[in-house]
Amino acid sequence: MTPPDALTLDTRVGWHPEQITAAIDGEVIVMGLIRGQYVGLDDIGSVLWKLLEQPQTIRQLCDHLSQRYRGAPAAIQVDVLAFLEELKALDLIQAVDA
Template sequence: MNVSETFVADPEVVASEVDGGAALLDLRSSQYYGLNPVGAFVWDQIQTPKTLDALASAVADAFDVGVSDCRADIARLLEDFASAGVVQRHA
């Protein structure tokens, strides 16, 4: 993952709030995904393109954790999103 790469939610994926988290539905595959509150926050953030560093900073601010503490977790989440095909990556 390079520092200038951005991530944005795929427009063919819809989300709904569920118990503080979110449920995603990929309209192409009819596949559902469940997100905890942090994952739901990241999903909300990537409705517009964001870099990993911007997302880690936003999560750190919102959840009162250190940026370095959450950066690797956010990177894994973004990789999971990419593998599932629910985000678009732009270099």
């Protein structure tokens, strides 16, 4: 059973307002002000992070990445959902209303 606050492809997500983003030596670093933790994002993570500046559904994010990287849509969806759940657990992103 899916937890009630779990992300789905139809969840609209965006940056959490209490985070700071910086580009250092070509790498995107995101620090959450709530937990004081930070993450460094690789190339694909950085692309995804930039897309999250404008809230959108996870399905839209996956579609964009599928077109850009020509990956298998099902595999991209699994990877993106897992990645976004990690960011959500660190309070770096949040579900937003449409």
